[in-house]
Amino acid sequence: MRIPAGLWHGLLATDFEKETCELFHPLILITSRPVLRTGQVRGMIEGAARQRRSLLLIAPRLTAEVVSELVSRRLRAGPVIGAVGLPAAWLENRPLLEDLAMAVGAGVFAGQTEPPWEELEASSPLIGSARFVAARRDSTTISGGAGDQTALRSRILELVRQMASTDRGGEKDQLWERLENLSSCLRPAEAA
Numbered sequence: 001m002r003i004p005a006g007l008w009h010g011l012l013a014t015d016f017e018k019e020t021c022e023l024f025h026p027l028i029l030i031t032s033r034p035v036l037r038t039g040q041v042r043g044m045i046e047g048a049a050r051q052r053r054s055l056l057l058i059a060p061r062l063t064a065e066v067v068s069e070l071v072s073r074r075l076r077a078g079p080v081i082g083a084v085g086l087p088a089a090w091l092e093n094r095p096l097l098e099d100l101a102m103a104v105g106a107g108v109f110a111g112q113t114e115p116p117w118e119e120l121e122a123s124s125p126l127i128g129s130a131r132f133v134a135a136r137r138d139s140t141t142i143s144g145g146a147g148d149q150t151a152l153r154s155r156i157l158e159l160v161r162q163m164a165s166t167d168r169g170g171e172k173d174q175l176w177e178r179l180e181n182l183s184s185c186l187r188p189a190e191a192a
Contacts, residue, residue: 001103001181003140005085008062010137011071012082021082023133026054027122028142030101031109032091034061038069040117045073045081047122054080056133058100058140060091082133084140099178102155103185104128105146145185156182 007013013021027048035041041057048055057070062083070081090096101108106128109120120126131144159179163172 001100001142001145001185003058003084003087003090003100003142004138005087005090006138006140007135008083008085009067009071012074012135014080019137021080021133021135023054023056023080023082023135024131026056026080026082026130026133027051028056028058028104028106028128028130028133029109029120029126030058030086030097030104030106030128032060032086032097033110034063035059035066036063038066041066041120043118044120044122044127045070045079048081049079051122052079053122053129054082056130056135057081057083058086059083060086060088082135084135093174096178099155099182100142101128102151103145103147103182104130104142105148144187147185149187152182152185156186 007019007021010016010019013019015022027044029041029044035057044055067083070083073079074081090100097108107126109126115124129146130142133143134141156179159175159182163175163179166172166175
């Protein structure tokens with residue numbers, strides 16, 4: 001799955017020359033809310049460190065305090081942490097967020113009915129994972145998401161039906177983009 005948004009800060013890169021952050025088997029937190037304080041994600045960072053896992057944070061906005069803390073932990077040889085922006089178009093289009101969450105086996109943390117930020121743990125059902133993530137300056141690619149393959153296939157069939165029943169070009173284009181993204185998340189044995 002490809003997200004048209006990249007790293008929050010170049011110092012989060014694992015390869016400074018290519019300006020890329022590569023994460024292997026990361027935990028993934030998707031939030032539709034801005035991350036305003038370091039304490040909001042401290043538990044997730046520490047949980048990832050305990051599990052010896054990398055962490056990908058996908059958020060619409062991070063404050064300078066949060067970015068500074070992530071960079072500081074990264075430079076102190078803590079867990080590899082990637083943070084990427086959430087495009088405004090994805091925030092306004094809830095189905096795109098739900099597709100992303102489904103692909104990685106996560107929920108979208110909206111900070112309303114879920115536990116408070118500070119109580120989020122790496123084992124929360126809101127946290128997803130993937131086999132590999134490559135975050136660049138302007139795009140992020142997630143491969144091997146832990147999403148339920150049966151649910152992905154159902155969503156893909158639903159999108160195909162919606163495409164067949166609409167005559168509006170713009171809507172068809174959006175459905176096609178979602179279909180492409182979700183299809184890329186199917187495991188090879190499931191793709192046929």
